[in-house]
Amino acid sequence: MQVLFKTHYDQDIDHLAIRGERFRILAAVGLALAAPLLIDSYFVGELAIFLVYILAGLGLMVLIGFSGQVSFGHSAFLGIGAYAHSVLLGQGVPFLISLPAAALLAGLVGAALGRASSKMHGFYMAIATLAFAIVVETILGEWTDVTGGHMGLEVPPMTIFGVDLGEPWQQYYVILAVVLFCIWGLANLMRAPKGRMMIAVRDSETSARSLGVDIARVKIAAFFVSAMLTGLAGGLMAHLLFYISPETFGVNESLKLLLMVIVGGVGTITGAIFGAVFVTVLPVAIAFLRELLPTSLADMAGLEQFLFGGIIALFIIFEPEGLYGRWRKLRLFIETYPYYKRATFVRQKRYLKTGRFK
Amino acid sequence: MSELVVENLTLSFGGIKAIDDVSFSVEPGEIYAIIGPNGAGKSTIFNAISRIYTPEAGAIRFRGEDLLKRRPHQVVDLGLARTFQNIELFENATVLDNLLVGRSARIRSTWLAEWFFTPEVRREEYAHRRKVEEILDLLDMQAHRHELVRDLPYGARKNVELARALCAEPKLLLLDEPASGLNPEETTDMSFWLKDIKEELGVTVVMVEHDMNLVRRLADRCMALGNGQVMAVGTVAEVQGDATVQAAYLGSAAA
DSSP, rough: OOOOOOOSSSHSSSOOSSSSHHHHHHHHHHHHHHHHSSHHHHHHHHHHHHHHHHHHHHHHHHIIIIOOOSSSHHHHHHHHHHHHHHHHHHHTTOHHHHHHHHHHHHHHHHHHHHHHHHTOOHHHHHHHHHHHHHHHHHHHHHHHHHHGGGGEEEOOOOTTEEEEESHHHHHHHHHHHHHHHHHHHHHHHSSHHHHHHHHHHHHHHHHHHHOOOOOHHHHHHHHHHHHHHHHHHHHHHHHHSSSOGGGSSSHHHHHHHHHHHHHHOTTHHHHHHHHHHHHHHHHHHHHHHHHOOHHHHHOOHHHHHHHHHHHHHHHHHOOOTTTHHHHHHHHHHHHHHTOOOGGGGSSSOOOOOOOOOO | OOOOOEEEEEETTTTTEEEEEEEEOOOOTTTEEOOOOOOOSHHHHHHTTTTOOOOSEEEEETEEGGGGGSGGGGGGGGGGGEETTOOOOOOTSBBBHHHHTTTTGGOOOOHHHHHHHHHHHHHHHHHHHHHHHHHHTTTOOGGGSBGGGGGHHHHHHHHHHHHHHHOOOSSSEEETTTTTTTHHHHHHHHHHHHHHHHHHHEEEEEOOOHHHHHHHHHEEEEEEEEETHHHHHSSSHHHHHHHHHHHHHHHHHHO
16 A cells, blocks of 8 residues: 655646556556457457447436436437437538537537526436436437438448548547547546536535535536536447437436446446446346346346346445445455454444535 | 624514514624524524525625625625534545635636646646645644545534635634534634634634633624524623523523
8 A cells, every 4th residue: 555645736636646546547548559459359349339338427427426416317418419420420520520519419408408407406306307318219219300210320430531430449449539538538627626616516515605616507517518428428339339219328228327327336437437347247247147047037028127226226225335436445455454444434424414405 | 894794684484583683793803703592593694694595684795795686606705704503514525625615716717628637727726725735734634634524523524614614715704603512622722723713814703602611712792692683792791791691591580
């Protein structure tokens, strides 16, 4: 366990001030860069999906983990991003303009949703966002002239400056670049005043306001950033799916994103990445499980949703800090062996809170 | 000119008048204590001043500016910071981050600049951190700087709240029961700090407090409230000697 003796503000501000951490992250990025050389092209495609889920999960993390707002309808932004990007590409707009434009559109819709729901809390917000997702799904299905309706829409190929990027490894690198850029930007935001304002809004609106944080604005901006990241993920996902239809972005997908954030660990960027690992591995595990179960049970409709819901519930009850929290405990156990004590992570009893002025 | 002027303030919840025609003024550089039995309307006055509640009648002026024209998050810009009776901290953030949020009113950078973390943002960050370090030193809290607030004991949380309010560089500090729940030693520390805040930083302090020892030691002037009305104003000794105040706390001899 390395203890950093701090002599400069930069050591509090910089990313990865601890050497071991720096080494781990560099190793992970290096591995991600080398992956297409090391593994089969089928798995490169799977890895690209995993990266896209990281991005979508980060989007939801901004909302749930960092600013304490719920969204049960984040698949809508995935859908808006994917459709806007595909339609624009179909109109002949170049990839490098179309993708940011799609993300921006998703962000603006998100900001509008944030504006509408900025005075809601808890349940009401969950229901509002869920309803929003259903509305978006319906629009995507009915607006046949633009979206192709339930027949679906073919996604034009990815081309940058006239170079066709059809191979999985080419797409993988494009996606990796976008995802790394977004992780970096988000990490910047979280070490800057705006990140702290979001956390302030999450933990106590009353005192955030008394310290000069304009709550409504922070919420709207958080919705914008969140929807933009998820919209960006949607645009990239479209290329991996080749063919998109409204059902792809239904409530099920929202649930999946929620699962990611909660299972991964609410409130950290790493949590979203852990969650993405989990969500990508889960369908494989479920497919495996189906083979083991008796057919009557395996063919049952809704087995997947049941497992999703069950897993969310179990994590909330037994490990609210998610996989990342578990990992941190494991590391501390190894680092401090044999002095680890469980009490380190036992939460103190909460003291009375002022009656909330909501 | 008085620092804070409250005139004929009236505020009711449903049919109950929480504050009824209350007027008082606070002079620059003094420690002004508000005392009174539970439910007298002390915290309600604070919440009206920090614009959480909007009064039905009356005026609140801070350094000549009409506070009622401001929105809650704009009050601190004028130099008016507060703490809460039951501690409203950002539980899942470190002490350092809590204090840095105290600088919110002075943040100039934009979302886009912060996304790219431009050198300008970093320079601003240095300046804010320098101020926060001063406050950490003043309140002797360096040991806790990287701890999560939710892991801190009660007394330390009280200090973090005071420190966070100070980080906003207020001219006037509203303290809602700064010593409630503190043990005698911590209360003594608190009284020294409040003295330092008044004398070294030149901050005017308005506090609601039940601990009369602390009030006697610190307050330059004192106001007693009962049932939303002013019972007495004056030095602590005068207020304690007032017949209505004694009746409110102890019951009157005649009854």
